[in-house]
Amino acid sequence: MLKKYPGNKGVEAFIANMRHEGDLTLCPQNCIILGTNNKKGISMTYKATIENAIRNMPKGSVFTLSDLGNLSDEETLKKTVQRLAQKGFIKRVMRGVYVYPKYSELLQQNVGASPNKVAEAIARSYGWTVAPCGDTALNLLGLSTQVVAVWLYLSNGPYKQYSFDNVKIHFKHTTNREISNLSYKTVLVVQAFKAIGKNNIKEIESAIDILRSKFSSPDKELILKESKYVSNWIYSAIKKIYEAKYE
Numbered sequence: 001m002l003k004k005y006p007g008n009k010g011v012e013a014f015i016a017n018m019r020h021e022g023d024l025t026l027c028p029q030n031c032i033i034l035g036t037n038n039k040k041g042i043s044m045t046y047k048a049t050i051e052n053a054i055r056n057m058p059k060g061s062v063f064t065l066s067d068l069g070n071l072s073d074e075e076t077l078k079k080t081v082q083r084l085a086q087k088g089f090i091k092r093v094m095r096g097v098y099v100y101p102k103y104s105e106l107l108q109q110n111v112g113a114s115p116n117k118v119a120e121a122i123a124r125s126y127g128w129t130v131a132p133c134g135d136t137a138l139n140l141l142g143l144s145t146q147v148v149a150v151w152l153y154l155s156n157g158p159y160k161q162y163s164f165d166n167v168k169i170h171f172k173h174t175t176n177r178e179i180s181n182l183s184y185k186t187v188l189v190v191q192a193f194k195a196i197g198k199n200n201i202k203e204i205e206s207a208i209d210i211l212r213s214k215f216s217s218p219d220k221e222l223i224l225k226e227s228k229y230v231s232n233w234i235y236s237a238i239k240k241i242y243e244a245k246y247e
Helices: 007-015 037-056 073-087 116-126 135-140 185-198 202-213 217-226 233-244
Strands: 025-028 032-036 063-064 091-094 097-099 102-103 109-111 129-132 150-156 160-164 167-173
Touching: 037 073, 063 116, 091 135, 091 160, 097 116, 116 129, 116 150, 116 160, 116 167, 129 135, 129 185, 135 150, 135 185, 185 202, 185 217, 185 233, 217 233
Parallel strands: 150 167
Antiparallel strands: 025 032, 063 097, 091 097, 102 109, 129 150, 160 167
């Protein structure tokens, strides 16, 4: 389904692979069981839990404090994350948003945080449903290689703007009808065709050719099924993507 982020539940994905760590045990419901009542011991265990949760993320992951909110009290969480940022273990992207750096052998340095992952992390922290649109959708689908000036997203939240490292992220409020009850891939394809425009026939045909090899047959079937109520010209383009599997 479309990317919908219900607050703190994002932590479940981050600690799913954790095992027994010293005095700490994580039960299937992610309850924290401590083997000591010593305040110092509890504090140190929480700090280790937070660091291990981040360490188990894929390199390049972007997260907010709310993603880790179930691991400790707010004060311990803030201090631990700040300490890890000072050590260079993680990097602060903007207030409350961090990245677990990924090193590039080609560039011989850590690569910057993905604007799309930053946008998703922000949306996750507020519980917004979001969908890339405009040039952002074209870029994410590989339909455009141009540098995105503004990473634009439809959202059921308020209109908001963020920036970091010369990157601009804008959330544009829209009705739930436009982005709800649709899978992420369907909304992405629909928004990409909207960005191309009805009258740009050559660009539409080029996009169809590219998208034919971008999705699996089940994906194509789902996108076609979900897009039957969009504009006729977009539905016709999506139908051509789907029909290619029979050629």
